[in-house]
Amino acid sequence: MNRSVRHVPASRFPRLLGDWRAGTGPLAERLAVAVEKAVHDGRLPLESRLPAERLLAGELGVARGTVTACYQILRAEQLITTRTGSGSTTSLPPRLRDRLSPWDSDRGRAGRDGTALDLTVAEPAAPFDELLRAVHAAADTLPATLLHGTAGGDGPSPLHTAIADAHRARGVAVHSEHLLLTSGADAALNLLAAAHLSRSSRVVLDSPTYPGALAVFRAAGARLIAQPLTPSGWDVPALDRTLRAVRPSLAYLIPDFHNPTGLLMGDEDREELRHRLRAHDTMIVFDETMRDLDLREPALPPPRAVTGAGDRNAVYVGSLSKSLWPGLRVGWIRARPDVVRRLAALPLAAALAPSPFDRLVATRLMEHQEAVLDRRRARLRLQRDHLVSRLSGLPWCRFRVPQGGLSLWLELHDTDSSRLAALAAARGLSLTPGFHFSPDGALGRWLRFPFTLPPEALDTAVDRLAEAHAALEETR
Structure with a gap:
């Protein structure tokens, strides 16, 4: 072309x-x-x-x-x-081509001249140069793809192979027959909800958890059961007791650099959870979307899967939204081949599949995934550490330094997060209060603070948050 x-x-x-x-x-x-x-x-x-x-x-x-x-x-x-x-x-210019945060978060101004900062979305910007090359390469192959119908269909595709290869490179035994492609992780959750939930079905979730999952399960009419995380992570015996008492149709967990806390489930907890899950018939959905955002230093081996490839009640969902770009609507369900075939046979599966062109672009873009991730992880570490240093001086909040992910999870000592967020918004800083991440509307003293913006913008954001808190104290 x-x-x-x-x-x-x-x-x-x-x-x-x-x-x-x-x-x-x-x-x-x-x-x-x-x-x-x-x-x-x-x-x-x-x-x-x-x-x-x-x-x-x-x-x-x-x-x-x-x-x-x-x-x-x-x-x-x-x-x-x-x-x-x-x-x-x-x-x-390079400052716009190589952004980590989306353009809408600061309009390229990093908070200068009173520009508003929007931190309600924790997601990366497109890797501009790599994405442009991938789109051009995909466009070159599109005519042949449309002629021969090789981008979609029921059989394995180059994108299946690329995703499977990426998993195997991280020590997870995956082949094309273990994968069902979807138009993002939310689409994967919608398909699983259609397969396993009916109105008033029970779903157990981490609390806090990913708001998109809450929206999907609520739309399905499910009854959400919160399983609180501890400050250090998962209470596996407590989760086991909840599963025994509630007998849910489905449970949803994020063991790898949890959204929004950044927590990583340890190896001992993974082994104990795997052992305890054998006694349950509940379908367990593990979200691996954040898996590639590992900010540990020095670099450690990737976290291993909680369950084995043959476990009948374990399903994994993932996408390229956090590692590469949310605008590329490509995700997957990873499960046993018989589970994949059963899900693929559902009428909704075709409607929730990625478009042929998205498949082509994703396949090409994944050729550059490691280079993009190396750059992003280095920048995220720097920005996380910068934000930690700025927030550490504020006596009215506390947090754990996350091992991965895109945000800090702040606990406020003396105020409700909705009230503080409203005062911050009046000063040009938009943040998401904790109740958005809660299955039961709790977590009123928690606030998510992404570190996707550059340091100078994070400085402005912290200053505005501190001003909002000072205004709050004046009203008491």
Whole structure:
């Protein structure tokens, strides 16, 4: 496929940029801001060739020197690249191409000039360069895929193989027949809910737990039973007693860098849990979505699976949303082949499968997964440690340093998290109160604080949270 540089004629720019003259400051700066916004929101695609200075000046009714100065500003910000004889093309600077947090979290401003910070979503941004290469490669193979129908269907695909290979590299015995592809982990949970739950079925969950799972099981009409985590992790005997007393249809656990606490189930607890689960008929769903976000140093062997490949009541769900990008709707159910076949036969399975193009992109992107993860884990460690150092000085909260994941789980000593979050939001900081992570609406003194933003933005976030707490004390 030919991906030549796009030529955007000068005649399109007046409508494309809109009322760019509005505001104050030199015309060249206002024009540069308008071009930057057009690149950010997609009106002006990347790798578009800008018009010659003289032509654009004529269309916009400004002096050529204004356009020259505008291009100089954009070049200094690395928003355009200029090659002799080829003109100037739009681009993104490294600070935007290699982001860890999504653009919407701080609009690229890291909280400067009062910009709002949104930390209600703990997820990574797209690995820009690797994703762009994967999309281009997928687009090149799409015609053959559509002709021969090789991206979907019932049989193993290159994506099955890539996911299985990634598991085996981490010491988990997985083959293509153990995998059912879905359009994300939530889709996997929806399919399992359709297979195992009816209205008023009981589901046991960690408390706190992933809000997406709570939403899926509530939508299925299930009755949610909270199994509280201890400060250090899982109370396996207590979980065993709950399973015996409640006899749920399904239990949902996150043993690997738990969301939102970052806790990791230890080897002894895994072995005890595996032993105790043999006495139960409950389907146990283990969420391995956070498994790759291991921030332990020095690097340790990957956590081993809680159950064996042949355990009949164990199912694992995972996705590429936390390790690579949530915009790529690819997840999976990992289970015994007979369980996979039974789930694949459900009418809902086809509707919850990833699209052919997402499969192609994911397959290509997974070729770069380890390089992306190495960069992200290094940055997450730095940002986690920075946030820990800033929050450690606040006497009104405490937390455990997580071994992995994307966030800290703060316990507030003297206030309700909803009230503090509301005061923080009034100061331009959005955080998620603890009750969102609770099966029964509890956890009112807990607050999730992601460390996905760069250190300078985390500094601003902590300052705003401290200001909100100070305002809270003034009202007492």
